[in-house]
Amino acid sequence: MYSQGLIGADSRTEETDEFLAAFQARIDAEEKIEPTDAMPEGYRRTLIRQIGQHAHSEIVGMLPEGNWITRAPSLKRKLALLAKVQDEGGHGLYLYSAAETLGVTREQMTEELHAGKAKYSSIFNYPALSWADMGAIGWLVDGAAIMNQVALCRCSYGPYARAMIRVCAEESFHQRQGYEIMLTLCNGTKEQKEMAQDALNRFWWPALMMFGPHDGDSAHSEQSMKWKIKRFSNDALREKFINATVPQAEFLGLTVPDPDLEWNAEKGGYDHGDIDWDEFWRVVKGDGVMNRERVQMRKDAWDNGAWVREAALAHAGKRAAKVAAE
Amino acid sequence: MGDVTPLWEVFIRPRNGLAHKHVGSLHAADEALALSAARDVYTRREEGTSIWVVRSEAIAASDPARAGENFDPAEDKIYRHPTFYKIPDDVGHM
Numbered sequence: 001m002y003s004q005g006l007i008g009a010d011s012r013t014e015e016t017d018e019f020l021a022a023f024q025a026r027i028d029a030e031e032k033i034e035p036t037d038a039m040p041e042g043y044r045r046t047l048i049r050q051i052g053q054h055a056h057s058e059i060v061g062m063l064p065e066g067n068w069i070t071r072a073p074s075l076k077r078k079l080a081l082l083a084k085v086q087d088e089g090g091h092g093l094y095l096y097s098a099a100e101t102l103g104v105t106r107e108q109m110t111e112e113l114h115a116g117k118a119k120y121s122s123i124f125n126y127p128a129l130s131w132a133d134m135g136a137i138g139w140l141v142d143g144a145a146i147m148n149q150v151a152l153c154r155c156s157y158g159p160y161a162r163a164m165i166r167v168c169a170e171e172s173f174h175q176r177q178g179y180e181i182m183l184t185l186c187n188g189t190k191e192q193k194e195m196a197q198d199a200l201n202r203f204w205w206p207a208l209m210m211f212g213p214h215d216g217d218s219a220h221s222e223q224s225m226k227w228k229i230k231r232f233s234n235d236a237l238r239e240k241f242i243n244a245t246v247p248q249a250e251f252l253g254l255t256v257p258d259p260d261l262e263w264n265a266e267k268g269g270y271d272h273g274d275i276d277w278d279e280f281w282r283v284v285k286g287d288g289v290m291n292r293e294r295v296q297m298r299k300d301a302w303d304n305g306a307w308v309r310e311a312a313l314a315h316a317g318k319r320a321a322k323v324a325a326e
Numbered sequence: 327m328g329d330v331t332p333l334w335e336v337f338i339r340p341r342n343g344l345a346h347k348h349v350g351s352l353h354a355a356d357e358a359l360a361l362s363a364a365r366d367v368y369t370r371r372e373e374g375t376s377i378w379v380v381r382s383e384a385i386a387a388s389d390p391a392r393a394g395e396n397f398d399p400a401e402d403k404i405y406r407h408p409t410f411y412k413i414p415d416d417v418g419h420m
């Protein structure tokens with residue numbers, strides 16, 4: 001979240017063995033890396049990709065819930081949803097700023113998203129079909145995001161870690177408002193409880209997929225762990241999420257849609273069924289139900305807002321010229 | 327129009343009695359828009375009572391390549407610290 005203007009340093013680094021070893025030593029000593037510090041090109045590129053994807057996920061993540069704001073069942077729910085969606089927009093902006101400190105521009109990141117070159121979390125390519133989905137998304141999707149983001153608060157890159165601390169402080173309300181929606185539905189009519197169960201059925205597996213591929217199949221995992229960009233493996237975080245969430249589902253009186261789910265006293269955690277990785281890769285590669293529509297909506301928002309950006313810049317330019325002439 | 331919306335740094339005073347502190351950055355066409363965006367992005371939960379915005383390009387920063395000579399612990403200036411001066415315990419707290 002430092003400005004590009006503050007990056008006066010030449011970002012090119014000569015990646016000699018000494019340089020790489022000295023950088024790794026700083027990481028191992030738990031030193032934070034700041035924008036003007038020399039860093040390996042791979043470290044910079046990994047962070048640009050990861051923070052950019054994270055920012056896009058926040059922004060695209062506004063769409064499924066934004067769609068329900070006008071249909072919220074009460075003023076209280078509407079206010080909560082509105083505040084949550086606004087928060088997600090803020091999260092996207094903190095993260096874009098963090099990525100910009102690494103020398104990528106906002107325009108580049110936006111273009112890559114719109115061209116389908118940048119990824120975002122696969123979960124947002126699933127449709128939000130009923131009001132209960134607002135409950136399931138807050139509870140499960142934000143719950144999974146919190147698991148990831150709490151771990152990222154200790155990321156070795158200063159601006160990313162600081163953005164995460166801010167984000168985490170705001171996320172807790174997101175999950176709680178979602179769980180409260182689920183509770184209300186589960187204590188309601190039979191149809192309402194069925195809606196809640198249906199939402200859990202559709203969002204459970206995609207939520208588990210949010211943690212990414214198994215550690216062995218995760219392309220960037222090992223180096224990211226070494227650089228302390230990531231502090232916990234995908235599978236470790238996924239297990240943690242399952243162990244925390246299953247009792248919450250039981251409290252609601254809902255059934256987790258996994259027949260193989262079973263408490264394993266020996267490991268102190270749940271055993272669970274296999275994730276459908278074919279589905280995961282299909283959605284990641286662009287063939288989810290909503291991929292095209294989500295990106296199209298972002299493009300439309302960008303294109304339809306172009307005149308506002310142009311007018312604001314023209315107005316600022318004229319005012320500056322007037323002041324200069326006085 | 328190829329113009330790029332400029333970058334601003336945002337500083338917030340959490341409450342009176344405390345200094346403005348850097349909280350992040352944002353893009354805006356001018357200072358009025360920067361202030362209103364800063365309010366929306368960085369003060370959704372009573373984080374502040376006052377906001378400063380400044381164009382990022384207006385900030386002069388120290389050269390990171392010279393951080394060593396600028397900021398390395400001044401090991402040869404220990405006389406700037408109270409513990410350098412020996413006062414007998416009998417004198418009491420000072």
Ligand SMILES: [Fe+2]
Pocket residue numbers: 058087088091145167171
């Ligand atoms: Fe978020």
Ligand SMILES: [Fe+2]
Pocket residue numbers: 088142145171174
């Ligand atoms: Fe959230």
